[in-house]
Amino acid sequence: xxxxxxxxxxxxxxxxxxxxxxxxxxxxxxxxxxxxxxxxxxxxxxxxxxxxxxxxxxxxxxxxxxxxxxxxxxxxxxxxxxxxxxxxxxxxxxxxxxxxxxxxxxxxxxxx
Amino acid sequence: xxxxxxxxxxxxxxxxxxxxxxxxxxxxxxxxxxxxxxxxxxxxxxxxxxxxxxxxxxxxxxxxxxxxxxxxxxxxxxxxxxxxxxxxxxxxxxxxxxxxxxxxxxxxxxxx
Numbered sequence: 001x002x003x004x005x006x007x008x009x010x011x012x013x014x015x016x017x018x019x020x021x022x023x024x025x026x027x028x029x030x031x032x033x034x035x036x037x038x039x040x041x042x043x044x045x046x047x048x049x050x051x052x053x054x055x056x057x058x059x060x061x062x063x064x065x066x067x068x069x070x071x072x073x074x075x076x077x078x079x080x081x082x083x084x085x086x087x088x089x090x091x092x093x094x095x096x097x098x099x100x101x102x103x104x105x106x107x108x109x110x111x112x
Numbered sequence: 113x114x115x116x117x118x119x120x121x122x123x124x125x126x127x128x129x130x131x132x133x134x135x136x137x138x139x140x141x142x143x144x145x146x147x148x149x150x151x152x153x154x155x156x157x158x159x160x161x162x163x164x165x166x167x168x169x170x171x172x173x174x175x176x177x178x179x180x181x182x183x184x185x186x187x188x189x190x191x192x193x194x195x196x197x198x199x200x201x202x203x204x205x206x207x208x209x210x211x212x213x214x215x216x217x218x219x220x221x222x223x224x
Binding site for chain 1: 120121216
């Protein structure tokens, strides 16, 4: 296997109408993903309700996650563990700059 | 489980004689760790040779990793997958500022 570094800030468009998803690593039971948001939020009334654990790190920008009973604001460097079955939705991402998330999906036996 | 964000830049001493290791998440088969280096490098002739896969992301500072047949320079945002059995050592970290690594250890059935 050739080992080459890549950069999470590379290939970063200034604007996009959609969130951009890039898988950085895929191994048995684990997928590491870069997500870039451009002001997007979860659709109204939509809730993520995943069968696998997720750990997210905000590396740039800003975001707010609604956990149902409260909202959590995230700034660069903030990380959050979202266990399987924890309903959540994204209620804010920075409107004026790309927001870059690192998401580590765990126990992904369901193939996601 | 109470879900609270934490920040990888928090509790960050300006200087330290030793590298600082903090486990951010520990789940079956996966451990996510923050490592802060203050100019430290691997000891002479020492090589990491791990039985598990590791994925690293440099979030601040600078580093250089020797993979045996070549050296890889890392700047903020660079990420590198180091498969099990890939000998490596750290030959440089920034002398003038903390270098912050995120390390995702995978397939950690050996208990590391």
